Amino acid sequence: GEQRWNALVEVLKEEVELAGSPDEKVTLLREMVDTYRERLNLDVMVVNALNQILGITPSHLEVMDELAAQYEKMSRWTDLIAILKKKAEATLDAAEKVAVWHRVATLFLERFSNQAEAIKAYEQVIELDPTHPDAISNLKVMYEKRRDWDRLIGVYQREIDLLQSDEERAKRYVEVAELASTKLKRPQVSMDLWAKVLEYDPRNLKALEELEQLYEK
Numbered sequence: 298g299e300q301r302w303n304a305l306v307e308v309l310k311e312e313v314e315l316a317g318s319p320d321e322k323v324t325l326l327r328e329m330v331d332t333y334r335e336r337l338n339l340d341v342m343v344v345n346a347l348n349q350i351l352g353i354t355p356s357h358l359e360v361m362d363e364l365a366a367q368y369e370k371m372s373r374w375t376d377l378i379a380i381l382k383k384k385a386e387a388t389l390d391a392a393e394k395v396a397v398w399h400r401v402a403t404l405f406l407e408r409f410s411n412q413a414e415a416i417k418a419y420e421q422v423i424e425l426d427p428t429h430p431d432a433i434s435n436l437k438v439m440y441e442k443r444r445d446w447d448r449l450i451g452v453y454q455r456e457i458d459l460l461q462s463d464e465e466r467a468k469r470y471v472e473v474a475e476l477a478s479t480k481l482k483r484p485q486v487s488m489d490l491w492a493k494v495l496e497y498d499p500r501n502l503k504a505l506e507e508l509e510q511l512y513e514k
Contacts, residue, residue, distance in 0.1 A: 299336075299337065302332055302336040302337050303337070305332055306329060306332055306333070306337070306342075309325050309326075309328055309329045309332070310329070312325050313325045313326060313329075313349075319353045319354070322349075322353055323350055323353055323354060326346050326349050326350045326353075327350070329342075329346045330343055330346045330347055330350070330363075333346060340367065340370065340371050343367055344364065344367055344368070344371075347360055347363055347364045347367065348364070351364065355387075356387040358384060358387060358388060361380055361383060361384045361387065362384070364376075364380045365377055365380050365381060365384070368380060374404060374408040374409070377404065378401055378404055378405070381397050381400060381401050381404075382401060384397050385397040385398050385401070385421070391425055391426075394421075394425055395422055395425045395426045395429065398418050398419075398421040398422045398425070399418070399419075399422050399429070399431065399432065401418040402415045402418035402419045402422065402432070402435070403415075405418060406435075412439050412442070412443070415435070415439070416436065416439055416440075419432040419435055419436050419439075420436070423436070423452075423455065427455050427458075427459070428459055433452055433455070433456055436448075436452050437449060437452055437453070440452065444480075446476070446477070446480045446481045447481070449476070450473055450476065450477055450481070450486070450490075453469070453472075453473045453476075454473065456469070457469045457470060457473070463497040463498065464497075464498070466497040467494050467497035467498035467501060470490060470493045470494045470497065471494050471501070471503060471504070473490055474487060474490035474491045474493070474494055474504070474507065477490050478507065484511050484514060487507070487511060488508065488511050488512075491504045491507045491508050491511070492504075492508070495508075
């Protein structure tokens with residue numbers, strides 16, 4: 298049994314070396330992958346052969362998916378993240394890109410507790426899908442933890458821009474303007490935000506008072 302499959306793999310390896318065309322190489326490597334996976338149960342060799350295929354056809358999404366599944370099975374999280382990032386670059390489908398970056402963010406949080414890298418991945422998500430609720434709520438929590446008020450305010454603004462009613466927008470802009478006034482200490486930013494309140498609620502007393510004070514300074 299096993300010896301026979303080992304012998305087959307050796308033959309296939311030689312054939313890959315000798316194969317003239319990339320297509321031929323890929324076909325032979327595919328057969329190797331199946332043999333390693335189904336017959337010999339050698340995860341590391343499955344990974345090697347899949348990576349060889351990827352070397353020949355660099356943007357092959359299905360091979361990336363197979364590698365991702367294999368890395369996950371082996372708990373090779375760093376490799377899993379690396380292949381997912383490659384996939385996010387390679388895929389042209391926007392929804393797929395969003396899903397992949399979201400998964401990368403989740404892996405960074407769950408496997409490595411790495412907030413800095415998770416933030417980068419979530420930022421990729423909201424670049425592509427500004428309404429993504431999970432990315433937005435995670436970014437809010439993480440920016441606040443890091444006291445990154447600029448970015449926190451940016452995420453709030455993205456959220457507010459999605460609201461339908463002016464009343465809601467005015468109410469939420471008051472919250473953000475207050476946040477800016479207490480945390481940021483940058484008069485220009487505060488002014489812009491209180492002005493936004495007035496855009497949606499022209500008679501807002503709080504905004505008028507705050508702006509008056511800011512102008513006096």
